[in-house]
Each structure stands twice: as C-alpha cells, then as structure tokens.
Amino acid sequence: xxxxENYRPYWPETVIFWGAGTTKxxxxxxxxxxxxxxxxxxxxxxxxxxxxxxxAIDEVLPKANEQIRSEMCALLKLIDSDFQVQDEEAMRIxxxxxxxxxHLKRLYDWRAVKLVIERCPRNQDHQxxxxxxxxxxxxxxxxxKGIEVEERFITLDRLISARRTLDMLTQLMHAIGYTxxxxxxxxxxxxxxxxxxxxxxxxxxxxxxxLRATETDFDERRFYLFSYAVISMNWDPIFLWLIFNxxxxxxxxxxxxxxxxxxxxxxxxxxxxHFIAVRNVEGKKPFAWFPMNETAVQQLNDEEYLTGRxxxxxxxxFPHGCHxxxxxxxxxxLTFYLGNEWLIDSPSLFPPQILPSLSPRMPRSLEEKExxxxxxxxxxxxxxxxxxxETHHTAITMQTQFKAVQPSxxxxxxxxxxxxxxxxxxxxxxxxxxxDDDFIGRIILSARRKMDSEKVKCSVIGFDRDAEDxxxxxxxxxxxxxxxxxxxxxxxxxxxxGIFGEKNVRAYGAGFPNVFMKNGKADKxxxxxxxxxx
Numbered sequence: 001x002x003x004x005e006n007y008r009p010y011w012p013e014t015v016i017f018w019g020a021g022t023t024k025x026x027x028x029x030x031x032x033x034x035x036x037x038x039x040x041x042x043x044x045x046x047x048x049x050x051x052x053x054x055x056a057i058d059e060v061l062p063k064a065n066e067q068i069r070s071e072m073c074a075l076l077k078l079i080d081s082d083f084q085v086q087d088e089e090a091m092r093i094x095x096x097x098x099x100x101x102x103h104l105k106r107l108y109d110w111r112a113v114k115l116v117i118e119r120c121p122r123n124q125d126h127q128x129x130x131x132x133x134x135x136x137x138x139x140x141x142x143x144x145k146g147i148e149v150e151e152r153f154i155t156l157d158r159l160i161s162a163r164r165t166l167d168m169l170t171q172l173m174h175a176i177g178y179t180x181x182x183x184x185x186x187x188x189x190x191x192x193x194x195x196x197x198x199x200x201x202x203x204x205x206x207x208x209x210x211l212r213a214t215e216t217d218f219d220e221r222r223f224y225l226f227s228y229a230v231i232s233m234n235w236d237p238i239f240l241w242l243i244f245n246x247x248x249x250x251x252x253x254x255x256x257x258x259x260x261x262x263x264x265x266x267x268x269x270x271x272x273x274h275f276i277a278v279r280n281v282e283g284k285k286p287f288a289w290f291p292m293n294e295t296a297v298q299q300l301n302d303e304e305y306l307t308g309r310x311x312x313x314x315x316x317x318f319p320h321g322c323h324x325x326x327x328x329x330x331x332x333x334l335t336f337y338l339g340n341e342w343l344i345d346s347p348s349l350f351p352p353q354i355l356p357s358l359s360p361r362m363p364r365s366l367e368e369k370e371x372x373x374x375x376x377x378x379x380x381x382x383x384x385x386x387x388x389x390e391t392h393h394t395a396i397t398m399q400t401q402f403k404a405v406q407p408s409x410x411x412x413x414x415x416x417x418x419x420x421x422x423x424x425x426x427x428x429x430x431x432x433x434x435x436d437d438d439f440i441g442r443i444i445l446s447a448r449r450k451m452d453s454e455k456v457k458c459s460v461i462g463f464d465r466d467a468e469d470x471x472x473x474x475x476x477x478x479x480x481x482x483x484x485x486x487x488x489x490x491x492x493x494x495x496x497x498g499i500f501g502e503k504n505v506r507a508y509g510a511g512f513p514n515v516f517m518k519n520g521k522a523d524k525x526x527x528x529x530x531x532x533x534x
Contacts, residue, residue, distance in 0.1 A: 010221040011221075011225070011229075012226060012228050012229040012314075012420060012423075013228070013426055014227060014229070014427075014428060014531055014533065015229050015424040015427050015428070016229070016428045017231050017427065017429050018230055018239055018430055018431070019234065019431040020233070020234055020431060020432075021433070021461075021462060022430050022461075023234060025513060026177075026190060026191055027180060027184070028174060028177045028178070028181070028236060029174065031130050034170060035127065035130035037060040037173060038169065039127065039128060041056050041060060042114040043056075054073050057069050057072050057073050057076075061176060063184060064180060068179075070093055071093055074089070075094060078090040078101060078104060078105065079105055079111075079165065080110040080111045081109075081111045087101060094355070097375055104354070107164060107392055108164060110165055112162035113162045113166060116136060116137060116149065116154065118150065120132050120133050131398075131400060131435070134163070134166070135400050135402060137162060138400050138402035138404070139402050141163065144156060146159065164392050168354065168392065171323050171351075171391060172358070174235065174236050174323060175351075178349065178350055179347070182345040182347065190513065191344070193516075193517060193521065194513060195246065196522035197516045197527065198243045198245070199246040199250075200516070200523075202243070202247055202249075202268055204528070204531070205226050205228075205268055205314065209257075209259070210257055213260070217303065218303055221294075223301070224301055224311060224312050226315070228314065229314065231420075232322075235320065235321060236350075237322055237349065237350075240318075240322075242344060243314070243316070244338075245343075245344050247269060251265075262306070264306065264310050265308075265309050266309070266311070266312065267312070268313075268314070269312070269313050270314050270316045271294060272316055272317075273316075273317055273416040273417065274412045274416075275293060276334055277289075277290060277333070277334065277335055277336065277383045277384065278290070278291060278335075278337075278338055279335055279380070281338055281339060281341065282340065282341060282342060283364065286368070286380075292311060292313050297312075317413050317414075318413060319417050320410075321397050322336070323351060323396065325394060326382070327389070327393055327394075327395045327407055328382035328389055331382065331384050331385040332408075334407070335380065335381075335382055335383045335384070340360065348362070351378065351380055354377060358377075359372070359377035365381055367388060368381050376388065424456065425454065425456060425533050426456070426534070427457070427458050427500075428458075428530070429458065429459070429460045429462075430512070433462070433495075455500075457533060457534055458496050458504055458505045459471075459505075459507075459508070460489065460506070460508070461508045462492055462508075462509060463488075463489070463509065463510070464484060466484065466509075467480070467508075467509020468510065469514055470508070471506050472508070473506045474503070477502075477505070480507070480509070481494070489509050
C-alpha cells in the first residue's frame with residue numbers, strides 16, 4: 001500500500017460565464033449593438049456630413065444628454081481628417097487647448113476606421129460584424145502591412161490608430177450607457193434588483209461558510225474559497241462592483257456571523273487572480289488598495305493567531321481585461337480604477353473619459369490636476385510610479401482570431417481561470433453565447449476531459465420571447481430545439497451540447513433578470529436553483 005495519497009486541490013464547483021446578455025436589459029451595448037452603432041456613425045460621415053453625423057449620434061445615443069451628444073460629435077470631427085476645417089469649433093466644445101487637440105489627432109483616426117469598415121463583409125441586412133472589423137485590422141497589423149480600400153492605401157500606423165479609436169469608442173459607449181443607466185428611472189430600479197441578486201449570492205456564501213467551518217480548517221481552500229467563481233466576458237466592472245458592495249454591506253453589519261474558538265467574525269472578499277492594485281475608492285490621494293488573495297487569507301485564517309477576522313474569498317476573472325484597467329506606459333504595472341464613492345450607482349464607477357462631461361474632474365494629486373488643466377480629462381495616475389495614464393492605456397482585449405501578446409497580468413488571470421474551469425463541475429453560460437473565440441474555445445474543450453469520470457453539468461441562460469419562466473431539461477429541451485430551430489438560445493445550447501453532451505445541458509429562456517426574480521424581487525429559491533450543481 002502506497003504511503004502517498006492523491007492530491008486534488010479544491011476549486012469552485014460552479015463557474016459562471018458572465019456575458020453581455022446579462023447586462024443588455026440594463027441597456028449596456030452588446031458587441032452586436034456596438035457594431036451597429038459604429039456602422040451608423042461611419043456611414044453618416046459621408047454625404048451631407050454636418051447634419052448626418054449629428055443625426056446618427058442622436059440615433060445611436062438617444063438617451064444621452066445634449067452635452068454628451070454634442071461632445072461626441074465634436075470628438076468624431078476632431079479625429080476625422082474630413083473635418084479639419086472645424087477643429088477650432090471642436091476644441092471649443094471639448095474645452096481643450098490646441099496641444100491636446102493635436103495629441104488626440106495623433107492617437108486616434110476615425111477616418112481610417114471608416115475606410116476599413118468599407119472592406120468588411122456584410123450580411124443580408126447590410127450589417128457588418130465588429131469581430132470581422134477587428135480581425136481585418138489585426139491580421140494586417142500583426143503582419144506589419146497596410147491595407148488598400150478602393151484605391152486608397154491605409155498605412156500601418158493609421159491601422160494602429162484605427163484600432164485604438166475603436167477601443168476608445170467602445171469604452172465611451174459603455175461609459176455613456178452606464179451614465180444613462182443610473183439616471184434613467186426605468187433602468188435604475190432594475191439595476192437595484194441586480195444588486196439584490198449580488199446580496200443573495202453573498203448571503204449564500206455566508207451560509208456556506210458557516211457549514212464548512214464545521215467540516216474543515218479555516219486555512220484550507222475548501223473553507224476559504226467560494227463554491228462559485230465568475231468569468232466576466234464583459235469589459236464593464238458592473239457585476240464585480242455589485243458583488244463588492246454586497247460583501248461590504250454584510251461585512252459591516254454588527255451581527256456579522258462569527259466562527260472558531262474564540263469566535264471571530266467571518267468576512268467575504270474577492271480574489272482577482274492577480275495582485276491588482278485598486279485605486280482607493282474613497283481616498284483623497286491616489287493610494288493603492290489591494291483586494292484579498294490566497295496568501296493573505298491563509299495568514300488571516302491561521303487558527304493559531306487571533307487576527308480579528310476569518311475570511312472567505314470568491315474568484316472573479318476578467319480574461320479580456322476591464323474598462324477600469326489602466327496599464328502604465330512607464331512601469332507596465334496595472335492600476336484598477338473603481339471610482340470615488342462606495343455607492344452601487346456611483347457616478348464615477350467608470351474611469352474618466354476623453355469627453356469632459358464624462359470626467360468627474362476630481363484630481364487626487366498635483367500631477368492629475370495639471371493633466372486635467374491641460375485638457376487631459378481622462379487622466380488617472382499610476383499608483384505604482386506616478387505616471388499619468390490615459391484612455392489608450394486601458395487594458396482590454398477583443399475576441400478576435402488574431403491574438404497579440406497579452407500583458408503579464410492578463411496572462412496570469414487567464415492561467416488561473418483555465419485551472420478553475422478545468423476543475424468545475426457546473427458551468428453556467430449566463431448571457432454568453434460561446435462565440436468563435438480560439439482562446440475560450442480551447443479552455444472549454446480542455447474542461448471536457450473531466451467528462452470521462454465525472455460529468456460536467458451546464459446551465460445556459462438566454463432570452464427567447466416564447467420561452468417559459470422555468471428551466472428546461474431532457475425531452476422538454478429537445479422539443480424546444482425542434483420548435484425554435486433558429487433561436488439564439490437553441491444555437492448556444494447546441495454549441496454547449498456539442499462539447500459536453502445533450503443530457504448534461506439544461507436551459508432557461510426567460511433571460512436576465514427573470515432567472516433570479518419572483519414576484520418583482522430577487523428570490524433566494526430561484527438563485528439557489530440557478531446555482532445548484534444539478
């Protein structure tokens with residue numbers, strides 16, 4: 001008999017893919033929505049340019065206030081060589097000096113974006129895919145070659161500027177969407193339901209911790225790791241922010257449950273899979289706040305010491321980066337921006353943007369003040385070395401088929417995520433359609449190897465107007481496939497079933513937030529049904 005035992009480190013049983021379908025009810029634009037918006041703006045720049053581009057902005061951003069739409073129009077004209085004669089007017093609206101205007105024109109090139117869009121293939125509705133646009137840019141950028149569009153040659157440096165422009169506009173669109181969300185009396189109550197969902201998840205992890213505290217040591221992974229992890233395929237920080245706030249509320253309660261002997265309060269935090277420095281949310285200086293990680297947790301949970309608390313953490317991954325990630329151009333390290341106040345509807349949750357209306361202009365240092373005085377309204381100071389970062393230093397990765405070398409922190413996040421996914425027993429595809437993405441596809445396929453010994457269960461949450469407010473299994477799900485051949489939910493389920501097998505897939509078609517709502521509020525039993533390893 002061997003003296004050795006199998007080593008199987010604990011990982012969360014459930015992994016949630018959090019996709020754009022989850023926040024679409026909050027009017028946050030999906031990839032398809034972004035593609036349509038960019039196409040509308042690009043096509044409006046031809047013909048009677050002056051009127052058409054403003055009309056297109058009104059169409060694309062109907063809920064945005066007048067000042068934001070005026071500034072967006074001015075920005076597009078400033079970075080479009082077709083409108084050079086109107087630079088002074090754009091500078092006046094954007095409240096920037098000539099030096100800043102020249103800097104923006106060097107960084108961004110809307111004219112190049114419009115030309116590359118002309119080369120993109122169209123579907124039967126004359127719509128192009130944003131993925132195709134990025135693929136077209138990336139294949140030429142990585143091969144270090146320009147591209148010809150209708151006898152006009154676009155050089156490599158302009159292609160790089162065009163890609164940078166798309167990244168910047170994507171951030172702007174989502175920042176505008178969030179601003180509309182928290183000021184819209186229709187969407188704000190819905191957003192508060194999402195917060196209730198996050199609170200129910202936190203309460204679930206508290207109950208789980210109390211149970212596991214009786215079964216294992218506090219410095220063991222089975223105790224301190226949540227039974228669920230989140231893989232956010234969205235670039236926005238909304239879900240993480242709601243979870244952070246839910247944990248903060250529970251941790252601050254006087255009746256916070258205690259465990260151990262002598263009893264110590266049990267607190268909930270998150271592990272972002274990399275030692276990320278978050279810009280202190282309520283600080284007056286750009287100091288760093290470091291979220292929990294396993295190293296700190298094991299020290300705090302050592303039962304030989306009275307540390308004043310025992311801690312549990314949940315894994316939260318941003319494999320494609322986040323709008324709040326700023327990579328310093330000097331030291332290369334990451335600063336994570338999450339606003340200036342602990343409010344679920346914090347108006348400063350998104351980093352300051354190029355548009356003055358979308359910058360809180362609340363500098364925390366002399367360097368930030370000087371940058372903003374010079375019209376750099378998107379300035380955020382690097383926590384580590386003090387260098388000023390701007391929008392184009394945001395670390396986000398697009399789901400294209402041509403992957404560039406990723407920053408080290410993105411690689412580390414993806415590595416940790418890969419192991420979590422390979423060890424999951426239950427994968428929830430929440431508003432995520434499993435598109436053709438080589439990286440995610442490889443990881444999903446590698447998770448399949450668990451099927452030989454232990455089946456991986458999959459829950460697909462999508463939206464179909466004809467679907468009922470209940471989970472579909474087995475024959476019921478097959479009948480739905482047959483009667484709804486072309487629905488997005490059917491297509492996603494079939495992609496997942498192609499990897500994990502039909503009998504291991506269930507589906508819910510009433511979408512978000514209905515999957516966790518009952519009688520007009522977030523419901524504990526529905527959350528339990530969603531999360532359980534069925």
